[in-house]
Amino acid sequence: MPLQDRITYFIASVGAASARRTGATVRSPLGAAAAAATALTLAYGPASAVAPAAPHFDFEQLTQRARALAQAPFQPSASTLPQELKALDYDQYRDIRFRPERALWRGENLPFEVMFFHLGKLQTEPVLINEITPSGVRHVTFKRDDFDYGKNRLKPETWGDVGFGGFRVHYPLNTPRYKDELVVFLGASYFRALGGGQRYGLSARGLAIDTVGGQREEFPRFKEFWIRKPAPNATSLTVYGLLDSPRAAGAYEFEVKPGGQTLVDVRSRLFLRSGVATLGVAPLTSMFMFGENQPHASDFRPEVHDSDGLMVATGEGEWIWRPLVRPQQPLATSFQTRQLRGFGLMQRDRAFSSYEDTEARYELRPSAWITPQGEWGPGRVELVQLPAPDEANDNIVAYWVPAQLPAAGQPLELAYQIRWQGTDQQRPPGAWVTQTRTGRGFHSLQKDEHQFIVDFTGPSLAQLPEDAPVKAVVTAGPNGRIVERNAYRNDATGAWRLALRVHQLQRAQPLELRAYLQHGNDILTETWSNIIPPQ
Known part of the structure; x- marks a missing residue:
């Protein structure tokens, strides 16, 4: 039986779910929850003095630290960033670059290298970064000589050890002659990765708290990372992260497996300090400005978006596709299921002609498909869509909300895999x-x-004769009346087309539509799910 989604309209603010792009490689949130910072005792590079090496580090040790954090009151970090770094504008901050020749593991003939982000502008809270080696754990220290400050007239010799804003991992993703950017961890709990031939687009996060449903959104942040030094023949890289926020703490393990589809296996163990209205697990953040379903009146580009739809695979066997929109007011909808099989923000349209943007190259932006590892139980996939002034702002958020949350101090352990996909991406079977x-x-x-006008394609349709009696099964919510529906084969493309006209009975109320194609008793397609907002 098809699932009905829950529709909620938020006239007031939905927190700071929108995020501002802060550069070519990363976007950072407009606001982030304060998080605790520890004093940095750091060391970096083979020539640096180091503290005595710890003999061992693993996920269980990280869990102990997360549990201890959750059992204590949250401690916001004190701001120690030099004023001249706080005062940097966008271009000045962009002019600070890490020197590639100073990369961690450069010259050691290893498949991965790590470079670091400077603090400044929006990145004002330092993260502690550690290297795990066979001999123990070594802390990575900030060194001003690792950075090129460009045209900035700064005095880094007066700062001391200010720490880092985040880091990025490099790997020979597209050619053995060059180590491309593979994955970035920067800002709150944001991270994003690339597969072969892709360009940065949407982001993932460690956790979302009260994006909707609460008084205000809270942005947990990774306050400390541990990066395991790879072997010379390693095909993956392991990163551990310690997450903290006023209402939650957590231990995270990321195993990054580069390739045409880069895989990130995530293991998380969360501890709540206090009540949460909406706990967003495996959150994805993206941007949608306009597309064929919401064209722009004056932009020469046909479409501008990092993702064009939300796809959900339910435990009941239904595949759902919700085209994204940029609403005039915040809009949240959700899809409930007894057992989630997968969800993702997808960039299905891979043709350059759909975008005509020679710089942004939106057709190369990845999709992100999330597959739960193990049973997550009942809950819902929630989609939040926000107004946004331009493409520099993220305005799409999707995440999983468990139906039941653990008591304060009790662990919630969830594991999942994120596939960063290009042309070869997850699709429904039909x-x-x-x-x-x-x-x-x-x-x-x-x-x-x-x-x-909705076009469908896929193997279940391709095998049908041209004159097959395909039926359009359409349902409208109580605020709609179906005027006309028709399904037919498009001879120009070979795809099958649904033509639908519907009357919205009350303009001030939303209207939900669902449709799929059927042949005899066989459901041929995924379910197209669409919301007409209040007019």
Whole structure:
């Protein structure tokens, strides 16, 4: 039985879920929850003096630290950033670059290297970074000589050990002659990765708290990382992160496996300090400005987005596709299921002609598909879509919300895999939506009438004869009346097309639509799910 999604409209603020792009490689949140900072006792590089090496470090030790954090009151960090770094503008901060020749493991003939981000601008809270080696754990220290400050006139010799904003990992992803950026951890609990031939787009986060449903959004942050030094023949890299925020602490393990589809296996163990209205697990953050379903009136580019839809695979066997929109007011919807099989923010449209942007290259932005490892139990996938002034702002958030949360101090352990996908991406087994268009054709529409043209393609449709009696199964919520529905084969493309006209009964109320194609008793396609917001 198809699932109904829950629709909620938020006229007031939905917290700081929107995020500002702060550079070509990363986006940082407009605001982030304060997090505790420890005094940095750091060492870096083979020539640096180091503290006595710890004999061992693993996920269980990290869990002990997270549990201890959660059992104590949250301690916000004191701001120790020099004023001249706080005062940097966007271009000045961008002019500070890590020197590649100073990368961790440079010259050691290892497959991975690590470079670090300077503090400044939005990155104001230091993170502690450690290297795990066979002889123990060594702390990585800030050195001003590791950075090129460009045209900035700064006095780094007066700062002392200010720490780092984050780090990025490099790997020969596209050619053995050059180590490309593979994954970045920067800002709150944000991280993002690339597969072969991809360009940075959407981001993942460690955790989202009260993006909707609470008084304000809280941004947990990774306050400390441990990076395990790889062997010369390593095909993956392991990173541990200690997460902290006013209402939660957690231990995270990331195993990054580069390739055409880069895989990130995530293991998390969370401890709540106090009550949370909406706990967002495995959150994804993206951007949608306009597309074929919401065209722009004056931009020469047909589409501008990092993702064009949310895909959900439920334990009940249904695949759902929700085209993204940029709403006029904050909009949250969710899909409930007894057992989640997967969800992701996808960039299905991979044609340059759909974007015509020679700089942004949106057709190369990755999709991110999340597969739970083990049983997560009942809950919902929640999609939050926000107004945004331009493409420099993230305005799409998706995450899993468990139906039940543990008591304060009790662990919630969840594991999952994120696949950063390009052209070869997760799809339903039968057929899927390739485009959603809206608006009138030759004939005008009546008042409060909407028309949708939805194209489907896939193996279940390709094997049908051209004159197969394919049926469009469409349902509208109580605020809608179906005027016309029709399914037919598009001879120009070979795809099958759904033409739908529906009347929105009350303009001030939303209207939910669901549709799929059927042949006999066989459901051929995923479920197209669409929301018409209040007009």
